Amino acid sequence: MSSVLVIEDLTVVYGRRRRGRVVAVDRLSLNIEEGTTFGLVGESGSGKTTVGRAVLGLIRPASGRISVAGEPVRHLALRAAVAQGKKAQVVFQDPAGSLNPARLVLDTLREPLRIHGRLKREASTRAAEALGGQVSLAPGMLRRLPYQLSGGQNQRAAIARALAPGPRLVVCDEPVTALDVSTQAQVVNLLVDLQHRSGVAYLFISHDISVVRHVSHRIGVIYAGRLVEVGESSSVSDSPSHPYTQALLAAIPVPDPARQRERRAGRRSLLGTAADDALPADGGCSYRLRCPWADEVCQRVDPELQSVTEDHLVACHHAERVLLSRSVAPAATGPGSAADS
Numbered sequence: 001m002s003s004v005l006v007i008e009d010l011t012v013v014y015g016r017r018r019r020g021r022v023v024a025v026d027r028l029s030l031n032i033e034e035g036t037t038f039g040l041v042g043e044s045g046s047g048k049t050t051v052g053r054a055v056l057g058l059i060r061p062a063s064g065r066i067s068v069a070g071e072p073v074r075h076l077a078l079r080a081a082v083a084q085g086k087k088a089q090v091v092f093q094d095p096a097g098s099l100n101p102a103r104l105v106l107d108t109l110r111e112p113l114r115i116h117g118r119l120k121r122e123a124s125t126r127a128a129e130a131l132g133g134q135v136s137l138a139p140g141m142l143r144r145l146p147y148q149l150s151g152g153q154n155q156r157a158a159i160a161r162a163l164a165p166g167p168r169l170v171v172c173d174e175p176v177t178a179l180d181v182s183t184q185a186q187v188v189n190l191l192v193d194l195q196h197r198s199g200v201a202y203l204f205i206s207h208d209i210s211v212v213r214h215v216s217h218r219i220g221v222i223y224a225g226r227l228v229e230v231g232e233s234s235s236v237s238d239s240p241s242h243p244y245t246q247a248l249l250a251a252i253p254v255p256d257p258a259r260q261r262e263r264r265a266g267r268r269s270l271l272g273t274a275a276d277d278a279l280p281a282d283g284g285c286s287y288r289l290r291c292p293w294a295d296e297v298c299q300r301v302d303p304e305l306q307s308v309t310e311d312h313l314v315a316c317h318h319a320e321r322v323l324l325s326r327s328v329a330p331a332a333t334g335p336g337s338a339a340d341s
């Protein structure tokens with residue numbers, strides 16, 4: 001299989017000089033194979049959207065290389081980026097906000113077909129209706145304005161628009177976060193179904209690891225701009241070996257309220273907002289301030305990603321012990337005892 005997206009050593013910095021300088025993405029590398037889904041998961045402020053914007057050419061990285069379908073991504077103004085968007089497209093969190101409110105959905109879908117497919121009026125209408133059919137929007141629905149549709153229907157329209165130019169990659173940035181739970185499942189299933197039909201690849205961005213692991217072939221966990229764990233979806237969710245990944249998994253609600261309370265208490269110190277933690281100026285692991293496993297090595301040495309098994313990499317000095325702790329006591333999020341002992 002060949003890669004449709006290659007990101008090498010991407011660093012993105014917002015702001016200038018000392019005041020307000022934020023390293024939003026820090027030396028991040030990842031690959032997405034043709035026709036597959038890579039789930040990028042992490043809490044608010046961890047840098048997920050920034051990665052997506054860099055892939056789309058909407059921001060200029062401080063360093064690193066990105067290529068989509070073998071071609072380097074250049075930084076472009078928004079309009080030019082949309083025009084060149086044949087290879088990579090995007091679906092945002094807020095479907096109503098990303099569609100033109102004054103335009104019939106049909107016309108929104110016809111536009112990329114006219115530009116990229118060079119179709120005349122009649123033909124583009126038929127093609128837009130066929131596209132609507134693929135996302136279960138009947139021709140009558142397409143002749144409405146976004147405010148006349150539900151959130152889920154708007155997101156279907158946004159997905160159809162993204163697929164219209166026949167992209168190889170779609171960046172889905174929290175595509176179901178704004179939808180109610182029952183609609184979320186429908187839209188996720190639609191994305192999976194469309195991938196089977198068209199062979200499109202997704203960079204699927206979400207703060208919710210329960211959604212991500214459901215749709216992704218591979219998962220990358222991002223913390224404070226760094227990938228801390230990456231690998232096959234089942235390896236990462238069944239054998240999470242970074243304390244942060246374990247904390248994200250432990251935060252998935254469970255039906256039993258007593259167990260839920262127990263787990264909440266356990267994870268409080270592990271989750272929070274990434275922005276709370278200033279990046280350590282003196283080396284060391286960026287997760288160490290929250291980490292129950294942190295020891296003297298973690299204070300000094302910033303861990304690099306290393307393989308624990310084939311196609312499963314973890315940036316933690318204690319990855320093996322962290323994984324074992326979980327298989328012994330799956331309900332616990334980390335050994336409070338490790339810090340005590």
Ligand SMILES: Nc1ncnc2c1ncn2[C@@H]1O[C@H](COP(=O)(O)OP(=O)(O)OP(=O)(O)O)[C@@H](O)[C@H]1O
Nearest residue numbers: 014015022024043044045046047048049050207275
């Ligand atoms: N335009 C900007 N100017 C300055 N800082 C920014 C800008 N956009 C994002 N940041 C900062 O960069 C970091 C990463 O932000 P980003 O939006 O990529 O995170 P995210 O993981 O997508 O978060 P969320 O889940 O809330 O969408 C944050 O610290 C954020 O405050």
Ligand SMILES: [Mg+2]
Nearest residue numbers: 048049050173
């Ligand atoms: Mg975001």
